[in-house]
Amino acid sequence: MAFHDLRSFLDALEAEGDLVRIHHEVDAVHEIAAHIRRSSDTDGPALLFEKVRCCGVRAAGGLFASRRKAVRALEVGAAEAVEKFVRAMEAPIPTRRVDSGPCKDVVLTGNDAGLTGFPICTYSELDSGPFITAAVAISRDPEDGGRNASIYRFELKGPHRLGVLAEAPHHLGIHIQKAEQRNVPLPVALAVGVAPAVLMATQWEAPYGVDELGLAGALLGRAVEVVRCETSDLEVPAAAEIIIEGRILPGVRETEGPFGEYTGYYTPAYPKPVLEITAISHRRDPIFQAMLTGMPTTENHVLKMIPMEASCLVNLRRRFPGVTAVHFPGAGGVGLMGVVALKVRAKNEARGVLATMLGSQGNKLVIVVDDDIDVLDMQQVMWAVCTRCQPDRDVIILPRMPGWQLDPSAPEPGTYAVMGINATRPVGEKFGTVARVPGVESVPPFR
Template identity: 35%
Template structure:
C-alpha cells in the first residue's frame, strides 16, 4: 500500500531491511552526508539503504530531539518503489503516465499533524527558528552552509490560483530567513516573475518530510497548468489531504513533518551558493530568491528529511531519472501518438538529465527522427538524444554503445541542432558565467540527435540460438557453476537478413554434417578477380 506519511514509509523500509538506524553521535556538518555518500560510491544500488540518525549534534555540540533521515526517498529504485506502494522491480512508466493523465483534486482538512506545534509572531524563534532542526551540510569542505534539499516549495499562480510544488534547495541564512534557488522556466520562477510584474511579494511554503508520493509528484516534469497535488493524489489513488497554512494564503500537505511559511521578496535578491550540484560540480555564487519566514509548524518530535544530490549517482538523479523517463514516455507515446515507443532512459551517469535514450519499434524510416525531434522539443536543456531499436537494452550502456557503433553512420544519422538553452553547463560557458539558465548568443547551445536504429535488415546477432543457450543454462546448473546474471541479449536472433542457404547450413553444422558443406563449397569455387578479393 501507499504509505500515508513519511513515518509509515520509514516503517516499511525497516520491515524490508532497507533502513540503517544509527544511534551513535553524528555531526550534521561533517559526518551525516559523507556517511551516506559512501554507499553511493562503494556499494551496488541493490545494497543501498536509507539512513535514520537519532543522535545528531552540530559544530558547537548542540544536540537535537529531531531525527535526521537521509537516503530514504530514492536511495535506490527499490526504496523509491516502496515509497510509491508498488512491488520493487515493477515498471513505473505507465503508472506515472496514468497518474499525470488522471489527476485527483486534493481534500481540505481542518486539523493536521503538520500543525501540532505552531510558531508564529513572537514565538517564531522561541525554539531557534530554523536552528531547531538538524539541517545538514551536503558537501562539507565546499558548501557555504547547511541547505534544505528534501524541500518542496508550495506556491501558486497569482492569476489562476493553480498550485505548484517544486523541489528546490534552500540556503539557511538566519533563524527566520532562507534562500530559494530557482529561475524561470521553473514554475516557482514563473510565479515569482508574475508577482514581480504586479509589484507584490510571492507567498510560499517550504514543506519537509511529506509522504513520498508527494515528493515524487513534486519532482515530475509537468505542464505549467498541471497541479502536482492532484498528480500526487492520483499516485496514491485518493485525494491528497491538505490544510490551510497559518500565515499565507496557501494549502499544504497535511501529513508533512515540517512546514515553513513565508514571503519571497520580488524586489531584492541575495547571494547564494556555492553548493554541490547534480551535474557533479560545485555551483558558484549567484544572486537568488530569499524568503522571510512568517511561521514554522511541525509535528511533535519531527523528522528532518534530506536527500543526497551533488555527484551522480545520487538520490536526485534517481528521482529525476524516473520522473523524466515517465514524462518523456507519456509525451512521446501518448501525446505525440507514437505507438512504437517502448522505453525511455536517462542514465544516472549523465545526471539523469543530459542524455535521453529512446527505445522504439519503428514502423517507417521517419519514426526514429520523429521521436528525436519530439523529445528534443520537450526540453531545451538536454544535450544528447539517442533512439535505437526494440532489441537493444537501453539501460545497459554496453548495448547502447554497440547500437551506436553498428547502426549509426555519422554523416547520415547524427545531426547537431542549435538554439538550445544552457543550465549550469560548464561545457557551454566558463564557470564564472555558467550559473542559472542561459541562452548563449547568437545561436544558443546545441544538442546532438543520434539515430541508432537499423537502417535496413541486418544479419542475426552473433550468439548461439536460443535453444542452445537455454540448454547451456541447464547444463551450467547441473555442473554446479556460479549463479548467472544474464544480460540481454544472451542468445542470437534474426534481424531480417539471413538466407535459406545460411539457415540450412547452420542446421547441418550442428548435426555434424560440416563435410557436406565443404563439398558444396568445393563445387562453388570461383576464379580470383579484383572484385572478389578487394584488390585495387
C-alpha cells in the same frame, strides 16, 4: 498499502533491510552528506540519523539512493514504474481539505518559529552554507490562485530567513515575478518530510497551472489531505513532518550559493530572492529529510528519473507510437543524456525521434535503440551503439542548440551542440541475428 507519509515508507524500507539507523552522533556539516554519498555510491540503504550534533531533531537521508527505492515508493515492479506514473498523469485526484493533521502537533509562530532547531545540512565542500534540499515549496499564482508544488533548494541565512533559487520558467519563479510586479509579498510554504509519491509528483513536468499534488493523489490512489497554513491561505500536506511558512519579499535580493549541483559542478553565488519565516509547525518528534545532490548519481537524480521518463514518454508517443521506453541515465545528470527504445516501423523513424528529443528537451546526447534493448542497462545500450550504428551515417550533430544553463562545457550558458545516435537496425534489410542461449530464465538464482 500506499505510503501516505514519510514514516510509513521508512518503516517499509526498514522491514526490508533497506534502511539503516545511524546511532552515533553525526554533524549536519558534511557528515550526513558523506553518509548519503557513500550509500548512493554503493547501491546502499536509506539512512535514519538518530542523533545530530546541532539539535534534537532526527534526520533521514538517502531515501532515493537507488532506483530500487523509487520503484518501491510506487509499489510496483521495476518494469511498471514508468507506466504507473503515465497512468497517474492522465487521471489526477484533487487534494482534500481537512481541519487538522499530524503536521500541526506543534505550532510555532513569531520569534519561536526559528530554524535553528532543525538539522539543516551542509552538503558539498564549497557550498556557502546549510541548505534545505527536500522541501516541497507550495505557492499560488498571485492572479488566478492556481497552486504549484515543487522542490526548490533554500539556503539557511538566519533563524528566520532563507535564500531561494527559483527562476522562470520554473513555476515558483513565475509566481515570484508576478508578485513583484504587484509589489506584494508571495506566501510560500515548505513541506519537509512528505510521502515519497508527493516528492516524485513534483518532478513531473506539469504545465503551468496544474497542481502537482493532484498527481500525487493519483499515485497514492486517494486525495492528498491538506490543511490550512497558520499565517496564509495556503494548504499543505497534513501528514508532512515539518511545515515552514513564510513570504518572499518583493524586490529583496541577497547572495545565495555557491552550491554543488546535479551536474556534479558548483553553480556560482549571485543575488536571489529571500523567504522570511512567519510560522513553523511540525509533528511530535519530527524527522527532517536531507537530500544529497552533486556528482551523479544521487537521490536528487533518482527522484527525477521516473517522473521525467514518464513525461517524455507521453510526449514522444503522441508523434511516435512505437516508442516503448525512455531512460535518463544518472551519468547525464538525468536529462543531458536520454535513451529511447523504439519498435521501428518506418525508415528514418529513429531519426525523427532523435530530432524531436534534441530539439525540445535540452538533451545533449540522445541514443535511440530497438525495443529488444533494455534502456536501463547501459551495457546493452552501448552494445547496440557498437553493433547497430555506423557513425558517418547514424550520428546527427546539431550546433548551437538551446540547452540547460548548467553545462560547464557550454560555450555560452544555455547553448550547446547536441548529438544523436541512431543505434537501431535498418528497416527491411538483412541484419545479423542476435546469439541467444535457450533456457536461461529457467535457471534458478545461485545466491
